[in-house]
Amino acid sequence: MSSDFPMSPPPTGGPSSSTGKRKRSVDKSPKPSSRTKKSRPSRVRQPRKPKRPSDWHMSRDDVPKEAEKLKVALELHLRVLWNLPDQNAVPPKVTNQDKASFDGRFSSEKQVKTTVTTSLDQNSGSIHDAQVKVEQLLASLPEGSLISNNIKRIAKPFLLLLFRAVASLGLRRWAPDVLSADPESLYNLLHEHIALTTFERVSSAYGYAHTGLILSCIHDFPLMRKLYRNFVFAYMHKIAKSEEKSARINVLKAQGFNKRVVSLALENEAHSDDELGDVNNDTVYFIKEKEGRSTKIKNFFRMVPIDWFDPTYWNTYLTVRERANYIQDGIYVALPMEEFCDSWGACVAWKNLPAKEFMATYGDNVLKQYNIPTKEEMEQLEEWDNKDESDESELSGGDDDGTDDTEGGLE
Numbered sequence: 001m002s003s004d005f006p007m008s009p010p011p012t013g014g015p016s017s018s019t020g021k022r023k024r025s026v027d028k029s030p031k032p033s034s035r036t037k038k039s040r041p042s043r044v045r046q047p048r049k050p051k052r053p054s055d056w057h058m059s060r061d062d063v064p065k066e067a068e069k070l071k072v073a074l075e076l077h078l079r080v081l082w083n084l085p086d087q088n089a090v091p092p093k094v095t096n097q098d099k100a101s102f103d104g105r106f107s108s109e110k111q112v113k114t115t116v117t118t119s120l121d122q123n124s125g126s127i128h129d130a131q132v133k134v135e136q137l138l139a140s141l142p143e144g145s146l147i148s149n150n151i152k153r154i155a156k157p158f159l160l161l162l163f164r165a166v167a168s169l170g171l172r173r174w175a176p177d178v179l180s181a182d183p184e185s186l187y188n189l190l191h192e193h194i195a196l197t198t199f200e201r202v203s204s205a206y207g208y209a210h211t212g213l214i215l216s217c218i219h220d221f222p223l224m225r226k227l228y229r230n231f232v233f234a235y236m237h238k239i240a241k242s243e244e245k246s247a248r249i250n251v252l253k254a255q256g257f258n259k260r261v262v263s264l265a266l267e268n269e270a271h272s273d274d275e276l277g278d279v280n281n282d283t284v285y286f287i288k289e290k291e292g293r294s295t296k297i298k299n300f301f302r303m304v305p306i307d308w309f310d311p312t313y314w315n316t317y318l319t320v321r322e323r324a325n326y327i328q329d330g331i332y333v334a335l336p337m338e339e340f341c342d343s344w345g346a347c348v349a350w351k352n353l354p355a356k357e358f359m360a361t362y363g364d365n366v367l368k369q370y371n372i373p374t375k376e377e378m379e380q381l382e383e384w385d386n387k388d389e390s391d392e393s394e395l396s397g398g399d400d401d402g403t404d405d406t407e408g409g410l411e
Helices: 065-082 096-100 109-122 128-140 146-152 156-168 186-204 215-219 221-254 259-266 295-300 311-317 320-326 355-367 375-396
Strands: 275-279 282-286
Touching: 065 146, 065 156, 065 186, 065 215, 065 221, 109 156, 109 186, 128 146, 128 156, 156 186, 186 215, 186 221, 215 221, 221 259, 320 375
Parallel strands: none
Antiparallel strands: 275 282
8 A cells, every 4th residue: 555655765875676776766756737836816805895974873773672771871981981071072083193102003903902901900000191081071071961960970990990991002092083984993993992891891890880781781792892883983973074064164154255155065965975084194184086076176175175066977977857956946156167266365256256246257157068957858857747747646546537436435
């Protein structure tokens, strides 16, 4: 029976066989294939499609009944960590300084989780900064607020534990990057594990007993993560984004722009998914490409990023019906041609012109780029609408003779 391993050749200096001839050793090792095996190209990982804040939202029906008090307690816990004791308090923007001590420290979520747990175990002693943070939090609590009253019911040692956890991990403050809309970044995962680990410890020690939570729920990690991301990346993201948009509107008003331009910025469909980012340690806006965006609008709103229709998109991709819907309340132009929108200085000439003068000087030239539905097209749309209503009436109504054959009409 042959061996599964290749045989070793005999020693070259040993005696020959009885025939006096040296036998050549037989190499039974597998022969290399004549066909060269092509190496597989390394698979390029496609970037994940970013999720929207609504993807993290949990409706009332999504929260199990036994976890309703847990949700209240966790959100209170997060407000303490965040130092947001008021219902309308806005989470702070994350700066490069916030991330400076974090960069390069972690390479995986597992490392993040282990570090948080170990740090809490090893830093049970007092950290001076934590004491200061607790005093600042308690001093900032508004009177008569339900959130404030619930925070006051948390024992001081538990409050110290929260801020010690943050300080022991080298963070300047607990500040998840809600505007990044990326809970899976290591920076955000660190904040998540700090929050959930400290919440579990405080809850286990009955620190949130006054909320009436069911303790068995705190060990359900998938549920805890859903509740956490619902509050941080859906609810608080909405508040932060709203504050950001308000700031843009205030910039336009402070610069003295007319109502047409401010209305353009306020339009619900006008705001893009632009976001804050870092370039060379400076905080900047990334203006994302978006279908239908006019470059004129994009350039003008590099100071106030929004979207609007590019003439080619309007003329090519929108149906006559869609165009008619957009102009049903009237046709007006907010901005002049692109060359008049690329700097604040260029805007001075037109930003406060009366509507009629603006249209005569700038607006009419802009309108020439857009195919506005004609009178004949509008009449045809109206005719189709009337016909559709008539057809529906025939399908849902009585017979052609006008009699009613429903049960209510029978005697």
